[in-house]
Amino acid sequence: MEEQEPELMDDPELVEERRKQLANAYITLLKSPYLDSRWKAAEALGDHGDESAVEPLLAALNDPYVDVQWLAAKSLGKIGDKRAVGPLIALLKNESTWVRTGAAWALGKLGDPRAVEPLIETLKDPKPRVRKDAAWALGRLGDARAASPLNNLLQDKDDDVRQAVKTALDMLKKKST
Numbered sequence: 001m002e003e004q005e006p007e008l009m010d011d012p013e014l015v016e017e018r019r020k021q022l023a024n025a026y027i028t029l030l031k032s033p034y035l036d037s038r039w040k041a042a043e044a045l046g047d048h049g050d051e052s053a054v055e056p057l058l059a060a061l062n063d064p065y066v067d068v069q070w071l072a073a074k075s076l077g078k079i080g081d082k083r084a085v086g087p088l089i090a091l092l093k094n095e096s097t098w099v100r101t102g103a104a105w106a107l108g109k110l111g112d113p114r115a116v117e118p119l120i121e122t123l124k125d126p127k128p129r130v131r132k133d134a135a136w137a138l139g140r141l142g143d144a145r146a147a148s149p150l151n152n153l154l155q156d157k158d159d160d161v162r163q164a165v166k167t168a169l170d171m172l173k174k175k176s177t
Contacts, residue, residue, distance in 0.1 A: 023050035030056050030068075039067040046075025054081045061087055069094070070102040077106025085112045092118050092134075097127045104130060108137025116143045123149050128158035135161065139168025142175035 026048060029041035042060050045053040053075070060072035073091060076084035084106065091103035104122055107115040115137065122134035135153060138146035146168070153165045 019048075019050065020052070023048055023052055027053055027056045030060050035065055035067065038063060039065070039071050042068050042071035042075055046071070046078035049079055051079060051081055054079060054083055058084060058087055061091060066096045066098050069096070070098040073099065073102035073106045077102075077109035080110060082110065082112055085110055085114050089115060089118045092122050097130060100125060100127070100130045101133045104133040104137050108133070108140040111141060113141065113143060116141055116145055120146055120149045123153055128156070128161050131156065131158070131161045132164040135164040135168045139164075139171035142172055144172065144176065147172055 023045070026041045026045045029037045030045070032038050032041070038060070042057065042063075045057055057072045057076050057079070060068055061076075063069050063072065069091070073088060076088065088103045088106050088110070091099050092107075094100050094103070100122070104119060107119060119134045119138050119141070123131055123138075125131050125134065131153065135150060138150060150165050150168050150172070154162060156162050156165065
């Protein structure tokens with residue numbers, strides 16, 4: 001009788017080893033000279049969810065390209081490590097709409113109360129996309145301090161912002177009951 005290779009999924013140690021190898025490969029790609037490799041790695045690390053990627057993704061927030069910064073921010077939100085809160089709050093003032101949007105979204109995913117006040121300030125952003133994601137994030141955070149500023153946005157000129165505000169206010173009501 002011939003001995004067969006163990007199935008990858010049958011051996012938790014092999015699965016974990018393979019997962020770590022993949023995370024390390026993505027982390028290496030974050031330092032690539034090629035923009036496409038860096039943004040794809042930043043995105044993949046969030047989907048992968050390995051906490052060893054937090055520090056490299058924090059460093060990627062300073063990449064010279066918005067695509068990498070935005071996807072690194074979103075990936076940090078997906079991973080859920082609180083070390084990202086401070087750097088993401090700082091990104092709410094970034095000149096790029098995409099980076100501010102990614103930071104607001106990630107802060108909503110992280111759910112840390114330190115983000116409430118900065119996100120309330122972000123409701124005044126000139127870009128509707130940023131206001132929309134800030135409203136969504138505040139709804140997820142569920143902090144009552146956001147109710148009045150969100151109510152003020154019910155008259156926003158952008159329909160997507162108004163809809164996000166209504167959803168956020170509904171989330172706040174559910175969390176308070």
